[in-house]
Amino acid sequence: MFETGPNWRRDVAIGAILIAVMIAIPFLGPSRYFIGQLTLFFLWATVVSQWNLVFGVGGIFSLAQMAIFAFGGFATGMMGLYLGISLWIALPLAGIGSILFSLLIGLACLRLRGPYVALLTLAIAQVMYLLIITDTACFYMEGVTCRNFTGGTRGLAKFGDFGFREMLGRREYLKGDYYLSLFVLTLAVVFSFAIIRSPLGFAFRALRDNPEYGISRGLNRFKYQLLVFAMSAFFTGLAGGVFAGHFRVIGANVLHLPLLLFLISMMVVGGLGRAWGPILGAALVMLADEGMKDFVEIRNMGYGALIVAIVVLLPQGAAGGLEQIWDWGHRQLLRLRGGRDPAATGRAEVRQRK
Amino acid sequence: MERTATEPLLSCQGVDKYFGALAAVRDMTFDVFQGEALGIGGPNGAGKTTLFDVISGLNPATAGTITFDGKTITRATPDRTCQLGMARTFQFNAGFDTLTARENTLIAAYFGRHNRMIPGMKFDRETQRLADEAMAFVGMDEVAHETVRTLPVYHRKLLMVAGALATQPKMLLMDEPVGGLNPQEIDEVMALVQRLKECGLTIMLIEHVMRFLVRLSDRVLIMHHGEKIFEGSASGLVHDKTVVDVYLGEGSSRRLQHILEDQPAP
Numbered sequence: 001m002f003e004t005g006p007n008w009r010r011d012v013a014i015g016a017i018l019i020a021v022m023i024a025i026p027f028l029g030p031s032r033y034f035i036g037q038l039t040l041f042f043l044w045a046t047v048v049s050q051w052n053l054v055f056g057v058g059g060i061f062s063l064a065q066m067a068i069f070a071f072g073g074f075a076t077g078m079m080g081l082y083l084g085i086s087l088w089i090a091l092p093l094a095g096i097g098s099i100l101f102s103l104l105i106g107l108a109c110l111r112l113r114g115p116y117v118a119l120l121t122l123a124i125a126q127v128m129y130l131l132i133i134t135d136t137a138c139f140y141m142e143g144v145t146c147r148n149f150t151g152g153t154r155g156l157a158k159f160g161d162f163g164f165r166e167m168l169g170r171r172e173y174l175k176g177d178y179y180l181s182l183f184v185l186t187l188a189v190v191f192s193f194a195i196i197r198s199p200l201g202f203a204f205r206a207l208r209d210n211p212e213y214g215i216s217r218g219l220n221r222f223k224y225q226l227l228v229f230a231m232s233a234f235f236t237g238l239a240g241g242v243f244a245g246h247f248r249v250i251g252a253n254v255l256h257l258p259l260l261l262f263l264i265s266m267m268v269v270g271g272l273g274r275a276w277g278p279i280l281g282a283a284l285v286m287l288a289d290e291g292m293k294d295f296v297e298i299r300n301m302g303y304g305a306l307i308v309a310i311v312v313l314l315p316q317g318a319a320g321g322l323e324q325i326w327d328w329g330h331r332q333l334l335r336l337r338g339g340r341d342p343a344a345t346g347r348a349e350v351r352q353r354k
Numbered sequence: 355m356e357r358t359a360t361e362p363l364l365s366c367q368g369v370d371k372y373f374g375a376l377a378a379v380r381d382m383t384f385d386v387f388q389g390e391a392l393g394i395g396g397p398n399g400a401g402k403t404t405l406f407d408v409i410s411g412l413n414p415a416t417a418g419t420i421t422f423d424g425k426t427i428t429r430a431t432p433d434r435t436c437q438l439g440m441a442r443t444f445q446f447n448a449g450f451d452t453l454t455a456r457e458n459t460l461i462a463a464y465f466g467r468h469n470r471m472i473p474g475m476k477f478d479r480e481t482q483r484l485a486d487e488a489m490a491f492v493g494m495d496e497v498a499h500e501t502v503r504t505l506p507v508y509h510r511k512l513l514m515v516a517g518a519l520a521t522q523p524k525m526l527l528m529d530e531p532v533g534g535l536n537p538q539e540i541d542e543v544m545a546l547v548q549r550l551k552e553c554g555l556t557i558m559l560i561e562h563v564m565r566f567l568v569r570l571s572d573r574v575l576i577m578h579h580g581e582k583i584f585e586g587s588a589s590g591l592v593h594d595k596t597v598v599d600v601y602l603g604e605g606s607s608r609r610l611q612h613i614l615e616d617q618p619a620p
Binding site: 194198199200202203205206209210212213214215216217218219220224227 | 410412431432433436437442444448449450451452453457458460461462464465466467469470472473474475476477517521
């Protein structure tokens with residue numbers, strides 16, 4: 001179906017095991033808190049996997065990811081609230097809407113380079129934040145209370161959920177959201193693997209190596225950056241919609257700067273541009289965050305220390321570090337079996353064929 | 355396809371390139387015909403590479419018109435000129451350093467042939483075949499899976515040619531294809547360019563190694579201070595007073611004459 005890459009058997013095996021474990025967890029009687037945190041992990045990992053495509057693979061210094069997430073969340077909520085449609089229908093529509101929203105941002109920003117893209121995308125996210133929290137006009141009346149179009153500072157609510165409460169009951173409904181989030185994450189990760197190993201992924205690596213030579217071989221940076229920027233918005237928007245349906249509320253707080261930094265650190269810790277980076281990074285950062293919950297005084301410090309440690313000790317991120325260990329282990333194993341360095345063997349074969 | 359045999363494949367009419375007040379290329383008018391090899395020579399800073407930049411679209415012309423294969427390409431970007439059939443190699447060792455040689459050529463074959471609005475999920479068979487053929491043509495199939503960063507200069511020069519060929523060009527612009535190579539390697543590249551000519555490929559080449567330039571070019575164009583000072587056959591070159599004065603000098607002019615006499619007339 002798509003370019004498989006050298007370690008695809010390994011990657012499929014790891015993926016299958018992870019999914020199997022995640023499917024099994026709710027049956028092992030975990031606490032509601034644990035299920036809730038894992039659901040959140042799936043959603044953040046989804047966002048980071050798509051951000052990694054934009055930032056790590058496409059080399060676009062964009063900070064618009066949470067604006068797109070918020071767009072997906074608000075679009076889902078508003079369609080549920082104002083059009084009265086099921087969130088199941090609103091969700092994919094919101095995903096498609098997010099692509100269009102992202103395309104607009106991309107058209108405005110991607111002619112710029114590096115830090116200017118970061119500034120402009122951050123400004124867009126902040127404008128969105130301000131528009132929401134300063135929204136005081138009455139859009140409709142609920143009894144004697146005035147409700148704003150965007151929900152204002154209170155957040156948008158009362159648009160319902162994915163119906164798992166009715167289906168599974170009050171005690172079990174969290175599992176519905178859990179599996180939905182897992183499903184979205186799985187699709188998002190498969191998509192990101194496919195892109196990283198497709199001609200488009202190679203085009204971005206080529207443009208990073210040598211932009212002048214790349215354009216002379218038919219690569220149009222703007223066009224392909226815009227493409228990856230728009231495509232990555234779909235799953236980001238879906239994650240926003242699932243987030244809204246899960247919490248039954250969506251507010252401007254998802255545009256807060258600390259959350260943005262939290263997600264960037266997942267990307268950096270995991271390894272920029274690495275296929276497994278986002279999942280590994282999201283898991284590590286959320287675990288670290290969880291572990292330091294009881295030590296409020298040193299929480300931010302410990303968190304900072306983790307990032308510094310990763311950047312200094314593993315500049316390729318945790319995924320890059322594991323990749324090196326894997327390659328080393330693979331070579332040792334082959335040597336033990338009496339084989340030779342696989343790369344050298346491959347070259348020898350080519351020579352013999354000549 | 356409307357182009358008839360007498361119409362040039364590439365035509366530059368009054369092309370200027372100014373950087374501020376500095377004229378890097380001034381009033382260049384010339385044609386290149388199908389199947390022809392046009393050699394471009396001239397002292398350092400004469401504007402030869404800038405002329406290539408202007409034609410390929412990397413650095414568009416300030417004034418004038420460039421037509422290629424019946425289309426005006428004066429303002430076309432390099433990705434478009436490449437897809438229209440104009441492939442270029444560079445003076446410096448350009449390449450995608452972290453990718454393998456074959457991946458470099460695959461990218462050229464995939465994106466350089468025609469405009470891909472939405473790229474597919476994998477390199478198709480046709481792309482793979484073209485890339486492998488191009489690698490074999492330049493004799494690089496043995497090192498196809500080496501990372502480009504680790505390749506010697508000779509292979510990097512050949513790889514640029516392979517990448518250019520993989521885009522299925524109508525015309526090849528070669529910027530100093532043998533700069534920095536030893537005499538034996540120069541002979542190998544010379545044989546390669548000869549084979550390309552025999553395939554009917556139209557070639558424009560910039561070179562300082564005069565024996566390379568005069569042996570391979572059907573016509574020679576000499577530039578000085580951004581202007582054309584000579585256009586004609588290689589044998590006319592050594593007798594042209596301006597060229598001998600500003601570029602060749604008496605000594606190398608005589609040596610070149612010997613080289614020209616050794617070879618059978620083209």
